[in-house]
Amino acid sequence: MKLGQRLTELREKKGLTQDQMAERLGIKRPRYNSWENSIAKPDIEFIDKLAELHQVSVDFLLGRDSTVLPEWATSKDKRDFKTMLEEDGDVMFDGVPISGEDKEKIKRVMEAMFWDAKKDNKKTYGRKKKEE
Structure with missing residues (x-):
């Protein structure tokens, strides 16, 4: 895009x-x-x-990254997310490595799950966004 x-x-x-x-x-x-x-x-x-x-x-x-960060994400949240994405390793399904377009689809799903879990944790534990 x-x-x-x-x-x-x-x-x-x-x-x-x-x-x-x-x-x-x-x-x-x-x-x-x-x-x-x-x-x-x-x-x-x-x-x-x-x-x-x-x-x-x-x-x-600039079209180099499709990640949209939630408004409530703090600097620490962003670092956590970056760390999660940078973990190296093959994505496998039934013992077969997944690559290309399918890997990107899985990454987008993981991004959504990560931000949903982060938001739920903040609600549960009462953490609020700090002004950066």
């Missing part, structure tokens, strides 16, 4: 207009529109602002 498509998807998910996004970024709507329509690309300063505004990673915006 291209950067412009991600920006459109994230903006619509928040229920914002292009005018509102441009205002939050301190730019004019035509400039923001050019990003969503892949006519131009934002510079690194705005990539960082967009990632922060949408609470996603820069890698996600």
